[in-house]
Amino acid sequence: MALLRKINRFLLMLLVLMMLLLLYNRLLRPAVPRRITGSKKDHMHVSKSAQEEELEAKERGSIPVVICASEERLGGAMATINSVQSNTEASVFFYIITLRDSIKRIRQYIENTQLKRIKYKILEFNPMVLKGKVKPESSRPDLLHPLNFVRFYLPLLAINQKKIIYLDDDVIVQGDIKELFQIKLRPGHAAAFASDCDLPSSHEMVRSVGMQTTYMGFLDYRKQEVRDLGINPTKCSFNPGVFVADIAEWKQQKITKQLEKWMMENFRDNLYSSAMAGGVVTPPMLIVFHDKYTTIDPLWHVRHLGWSPDARYAESFLQKAQLLHWNGRFKPWDFPCVHIDRWEKWFIPDPAGRFSLIRP
Numbered sequence: 001m002a003l004l005r006k007i008n009r010f011l012l013m014l015l016v017l018m019m020l021l022l023l024y025n026r027l028l029r030p031a032v033p034r035r036i037t038g039s040k041k042d043h044m045h046v047s048k049s050a051q052e053e054e055l056e057a058k059e060r061g062s063i064p065v066v067i068c069a070s071e072e073r074l075g076g077a078m079a080t081i082n083s084v085q086s087n088t089e090a091s092v093f094f095y096i097i098t099l100r101d102s103i104k105r106i107r108q109y110i111e112n113t114q115l116k117r118i119k120y121k122i123l124e125f126n127p128m129v130l131k132g133k134v135k136p137e138s139s140r141p142d143l144l145h146p147l148n149f150v151r152f153y154l155p156l157l158a159i160n161q162k163k164i165i166y167l168d169d170d171v172i173v174q175g176d177i178k179e180l181f182q183i184k185l186r187p188g189h190a191a192a193f194a195s196d197c198d199l200p201s202s203h204e205m206v207r208s209v210g211m212q213t214t215y216m217g218f219l220d221y222r223k224q225e226v227r228d229l230g231i232n233p234t235k236c237s238f239n240p241g242v243f244v245a246d247i248a249e250w251k252q253q254k255i256t257k258q259l260e261k262w263m264m265e266n267f268r269d270n271l272y273s274s275a276m277a278g279g280v281v282t283p284p285m286l287i288v289f290h291d292k293y294t295t296i297d298p299l300w301h302v303r304h305l306g307w308s309p310d311a312r313y314a315e316s317f318l319q320k321a322q323l324l325h326w327n328g329r330f331k332p333w334d335f336p337c338v339h340i341d342r343w344e345k346w347f348i349p350d351p352a353g354r355f356s357l358i359r360p
Contacts, residue, residue, distance in 0.1 A: 062093035068147040073357040077169040083346040094120040112351040133263040143279035168241035175322030188251040192294035194301035197236035227288040309336035
């Protein structure tokens with residue numbers, strides 16, 4: 001009987017040790033995106049190294065485009081990809097960033113439509129990197145979706161590129177994406193954005209809907225921490241929904257660390273609540289890139305199409321636009337929204353029937 005008790009104690013200790021080891025490994029798992037390949041050979045008996053070599057060969061010499069694809073807005077991301085691919089003869093490689101639960105559905109959406117010809121890689125984003133940096137409450141919870149913050153973590157993604165294009169999922173590209181990629185960033189600049197004061201036609205739209213285009217619309221200048229930045233509140237802001245990034249320069253300047261610093265500052269002191277300018281993604285970028293970014297040709301980021309359900313641009317102006325962005329509440333897959341016809345031209349119906357347009 002004594003021997004049996006000793007054996008039971010030994011087995012119990014062994015079980016506890018195994019559980020502690022599993023817990024240790026789980027807690028220390030890196031909170032960084034994982035690589036998920038987009039090759040059809042995923043389901044074949046091909047060695048991992050061979051798959052990686054095949055994908056890397058496709059990546060080399062291609063224009064890298066990063067886009068996030070959330071479950072509830074998947075049709076938007078597919079329309080963006082379709083518009084990019086259809087309007088260029090250049091080789092484009094898409095890095096599609098998503099959460100774990102959406103990986104399978106994204107692959108099915110692509111492989112069962114005309115998008116099956118694109119070159120792509122699906123990357124999983126781990127939202128745990130945002131713990132302690134983003135408050136859960138918001139007047140618009142969609143603006144706090146983890147994928148909105150992917151743009152902060154570009155160097156952590158499994159992307160072997162020196163320079164990338166980042167696009168929001170409510171964007172349509174009408175021009176040749178090669179032109180945007182060829183922009184030359186000024187020395188010391190890690191990114192290129194479109195200034196909110198760069199386009200007269202946009203100014204008319206902004207005035208009609210009361211949208212903010214300066215730092216005052218994004219930062220709370222009543223807070224001492226904001227005033228200490230020394231940024232003129234009337235300084236023109238920029239939109240981070242479309243930009244070109246130099247990854248090497250981004251790493252050199254530790255941009256991600258800087259962005260995280262301001263995320264945590266806001267978490268503690270509410271420097272730019274989600275009620276201001278509709279979100280908490282833009283303000284950290286406005287601070288970190290203040291006076292340190294190259295400007296994009298205004299026609300490569302025509303914005304505010306989603307800011308009003310009835311304020312419209314002139315069709316003659318939209319024909320010249322190289323890129324259209326429905327930033328704001330009124331998305332082209334919902335209703336009401338303006339200039340829906342220009343977006344629907346690139347929309348690809350969900351083969352699974354789960355994403356559908358809202359129409360009257």
